Amino acid sequence: MYITGWRLGAVSAQDVVVGIIAEAFVDFVRRLCECERLREAHSRDLELAKVADEVTRAVSEGREGEFGPVVVKVQKKFLGRREVRASLYGREVDVDTLLAELSKARSRAAWLNSDCSEGALIEALYKYEDRYLIEVAQRNFDKFKKLCSGEVPQVDFGEAPGHVVEGVVRGVKTYLSGHGAGN
Known part of the structure; x- marks a missing residue:
């Protein structure tokens, strides 16, 4: 049946x-x-997202430091001007590129989390x-x-x-x- x-x-x-x-x-x-x-x-995005706020603050304040995979260096220039340089995972990048990578990393990390x-x-x-x-x-x-x-x-x-x-x-x-x- x-x-x-x-x-x-x-x-x-x-x-x-x-x-x-x-x-x-x-x-x-x-x-x-x-x-x-x-x-x-x-994993790199997650690591970068963890330090993104600190790095952004350091860049805007012109403060040097090592933040995980990011190193921020400040060079004094003529008449008190300064130039901020950065390296990301050992590769030198300009500040705009660094900030773009931080933004992408934050976005990916937020999505994953x-x-x-x-x-x-x-x-x-x-x-x-x-x-x-x-x-x-x-x-x-x-x-x-x-x-x-x-x-x-x-x-x-x-x-x-x-x-x-x-x-x-x-x-x-x-x-x-x-x-x-x-x-």
Whole structure:
């Protein structure tokens, strides 16, 4: 006997829910790993954005200093004038180029910090309306990053029910078997 395409007894409700949790988890980890790759690819922008305000202030005040990947030098000129020179990652650049790079870095960092924040990534799980899955993701967020390099994390499930535990375990296996790092 078939009901809407399902044969009675072939798939239990528990199996369906576990499958949904596993798929949700795999989607979550894919996005998490994509964000980790983006953070790595834009690590210079993130580093530069951290010092952007200090560098901008130093340039406007004509103050020398080393700010992470940026070095600001001031040369005194005739009649009290000064010339500000800068180097970015060891390469000499003019001030306008430096300020443009700072602006780009701030923009990229803001985008990454927004779209790839823990809250934004976990929010994608809200549509599954399983608070236990969300709690497991929050509690183990940093541990799940290990999946991106192919490692199996030690997950703290807390008081999560069996369907969440089984779904996450199945999701980990699915991700690592065919959708892991590099795929």
